Amino acid sequence: MAAKGKSKNNIAAADEKKSVFSPTQIKNFVGEVKTEFLKIVWPDKKMTLGLTGVVVVLTVVISIYLGSVDLLLGKIVSSFLR
Incomplete structure (x- = not known):
C-alpha cells in the first residue's frame, strides 16, 4: 500500500516538473528574461x-x-x- 502512495507522489512531482505554469518554471522564465534584457543595447x-x-x-x-x-x-x- 505504501508503494502506491509513493508512486502517486512521484507522478505528481513529475507532472509539476513538466508543467509550464509551475512556480519554478515561471521563476526560471523570469530569470531568463531578465538576463536577456541585460544584453539589449x-x-x-x-x-x-x-x-x-x-x-x-x-x-x-x-x-x-x-x-x-x-x-x-x-x-x-x-x-x-x-
Whole structure:
C-alpha cells in the first residue's frame, strides 16, 4: 500500500516538473528574461529622437498622399454618379 502512495507522489512531482505554469518554471522564465534584457543595447537619446522624427514625417507625408487620392477618387466617383 505504501508503494502506491509513493508512486502517486512521484507522478505528481513529475507532472509539476513538466508543467509550464509551475512556480519554478515561471521563476526560471523570469530569470531568463531578465538576463536577456541585460544584453539589449538601447539606442541613445539622439538616435531615438531622429528615428521618431523620421516616423512622424513619413506619417504626415503618407497621410497627405492618401487623403489627396481619396479626395480625387471621391470627386471622380461623384461625377460619374450625377
